[in-house]
Amino acid sequence: MNILKKTDIRSLSIDTLKQHFTNLGEPVFRAKQVYDWLWSKSCISFDEMSNLPKSLREKLKEGYLINHIVVDQTQLSSDRTIKNTFRLYDGNIIEGVLIPATERMTACVSSQVGCSLSCKFCATGYMDRKRNLNPDEIYDQVVLIDKQSKENYQIPLSNIVYMGMGEPLLNYANVMKSIERITSEDGLNMAAKRITVSTAGIAKMIKKLGDDQVRFNLALSLHAANDIKRNEIMPINEQNSLEALAEALKYYYAKTKNPVTYEYIVFDNFNDEIEDAMELARFCRHLPCKVNIIEYNPISLADYQNAAVDKIDAFADYLRKQGINTNIRRSRGKDIDAACGQLAVKEKA
Template identity: 75%
Template sequence: MENLQKKDIRALSLPQLKEVFTQMGEKAFRANQVYEWLWQKSARTFEEMSNLSKSLREQLDLNFVINAVKINSTQISADRTIKNTFKLHDTHLIEGVLIPTSERMTACVSSQVGCSLTCKFCATGYMERKRNVNADEIYDQVVLINQQAIEKYGIPLSNIVYMGMGEPLLNYAHVLKSIDRITAEDGLNMSYKRITVSTAGIAKMIKKLGDDEVKFNLALSLHAADDKKRDEIMPINEQNTLEALAEALKYYYSKTKNPVTYEYIVFNDFNDNLQDAIDLAKFCKHVPCKVNIIEYNPISFADFTNATEDKLDIFANYLKKQGINTVIRRSRGKDIDAACGQLAVKEGA
């Protein structure tokens, strides 16, 4: 339990780190070197920091800890999707997925251990939320999945989606800090345009994204453009109605000028008829957007089934005829429970 006495060095900003080094009687530029090791070179131990003296490394090791995330287990799907169970420093487990396609290599990362929202169709929604995932732990997921992409497929990550376990906007500060470290020149230097944060729809936090004038992409898990239906599958809608979300999205767009992506899982005989498509097309008029229609991936907790192919096509074609950019997303990693809505750490994983 010695780690309880040690401070998490990656929780410190660069100015805070400089202060620590000054107090230790070290030159301030040493802080820059350590910061570079932590965020640019992704060092997992102080021992790796080869341009620091041995005594300084020992001193850092004595007072600080790098809470490096470790891969606990890995499964590879028939379609080459890779699901990882990650172990955090306090033994909590989360999941992250590498999704390879012909156009891109995408990391799907988790922002919470479990989830406090109880969406009826999502396996994570049936788990208890234990805690938020820290910024450095989100960063580590990206680093580990990127290493995996290079080792297994010879291609580095091109995209990151915050669509794993948890609701990113309920872990706002850590999600934004992780994106800062992933995109910063003194971090992983990835483009904001390659990052998408997905939310179940928390109106006041969507407005906050607007106030902060974020540069990454926003996706909203909509799944119904009718309040009664959305209430039924997503209890969060009771406090965040479609009207409240529309207002928040307009505000967000006015501040960022970023189009929004709507994610829409089509459930058989629930939200897959023509009236549902008409309702969705109306909702799409609020801000510039595109729609990702997602196949449903059944889970043991819920009774939903996937819409039939012909209904899926009629639905998508209606939206396209209304001039809405619409894509049907085929699920990947279904055979290893790595697909959208299937992430839930099994006991003893």
């Protein structure tokens, strides 16, 4: 008995979809209607495609499917942050966060199931990387968090940060496709400048961002501006030294003219001295940039602690006196393990 394997219809480009409809004996304009349902209207059921004949909807159900993610669990923080556990079509779990603020509503989305980089301070780094997310799985996170924002706070999403589970630049093609769908006029039509992709620092892929002349923002998780310290907390630095990253970032800036954001967690008695700030200031001279000082959110798997408030303030003041645009980012969602570095799926017993 032959069992027809259904095609994930959202994996098809519009041109491929048109060819499929031709093969089905259907008018080509129907493909555009379906594409609009899938990406502009974020439809997850063929039955909802009301402008299609019922016979075509049945034909689509026979040969195609819409693999979509669902909200498995939500947690509400005392500061109104909402953490979501999303279940994927294959049963894998990821997390995404809605971060509400006075001036913006931000979705923090994941790009991989787990992570392969093993950053010592990050909960996700202690997980195995199981697989990359598909473009539609990243897109779905944005759709569901946007819906959540409207339902809970009556405000649509304004910003997206690829700062959840995984390293976006190790899932380059799918991340780029997801951004294309999110920003496209026949997708969610969000502005690229409202999107920030954060990387732990993969030099050759940063150069590729430059070659692709991306319009979204780039953030580098730096956390130390000398190789000895960065090697200790971020093993990726052993193959992507600060010198290599500086060269890649200069290349990226020359191609895009986009300033870069450096994210810097200030750990107690590790990278919180003025000498560390001086090293960071020197690194900042390579190209136009700004620095986000981030409070550390301790995890049970690591011994690192957040630096004292006066140390963080002194660190930021030094950078500002050097003419560097510096912001201190306070933790959001810490009480529900939704803050920066805390996302990790707990294995069920």
